Amino acid sequence: MNAQLLELVEMLAMSRKNLNSAIADKTEAQKMVDKIMTPHIEKIKLLAAATDALEQKVRETALTEYEATLDKKPAPGIEIKEFTKLKYDRTLAFQWAIEHDVALIPAKLDEKTFERVAMTTRPDFVDVRHTPQVTIAKDLTTALTEAATTAAAVL
Numbered sequence: 001m002n003a004q005l006l007e008l009v010e011m012l013a014m015s016r017k018n019l020n021s022a023i024a025d026k027t028e029a030q031k032m033v034d035k036i037m038t039p040h041i042e043k044i045k046l047l048a049a050a051t052d053a054l055e056q057k058v059r060e061t062a063l064t065e066y067e068a069t070l071d072k073k074p075a076p077g078i079e080i081k082e083f084t085k086l087k088y089d090r091t092l093a094f095q096w097a098i099e100h101d102v103a104l105i106p107a108k109l110d111e112k113t114f115e116r117v118a119m120t121t122r123p124d125f126v127d128v129r130h131t132p133q134v135t136i137a138k139d140l141t142t143a144l145t146e147a148a149t150t151a152a153a154v155l
Helices: 003-069 090-100 111-121 140-154
Strands: none
Touching: 003 140
């Protein structure tokens, strides 16, 4: 076994142990913060819901007032704006765009589908490359212990 690689794996195992310990400490601290913040968060949720309901009621009432008076500023801080939105059948719109050669986006390659098909059909212009990728066990402590036990048994 490569001594340098073994040393790096041991260092990685220790680094992961330290990281997990820090994450556990942060989780514990977060629990304490959550306990303190819960009443404030609940208050904010209640106030947000009440505010949303009032905003909706103001919108409805302002729209009713606008429909009755056509006043675009029915109250201080309230303004009615009119927007234009088109509604149409997408299929008919696409046919029209083709006939008039406008509003068309060029076809785009669906790479995911192409790659699936290319793996089985292997077109001449496709180069399939196999690239090695390192996978590291999540629990290096166990892996190192097992390796040490196996090495001791061999000696």
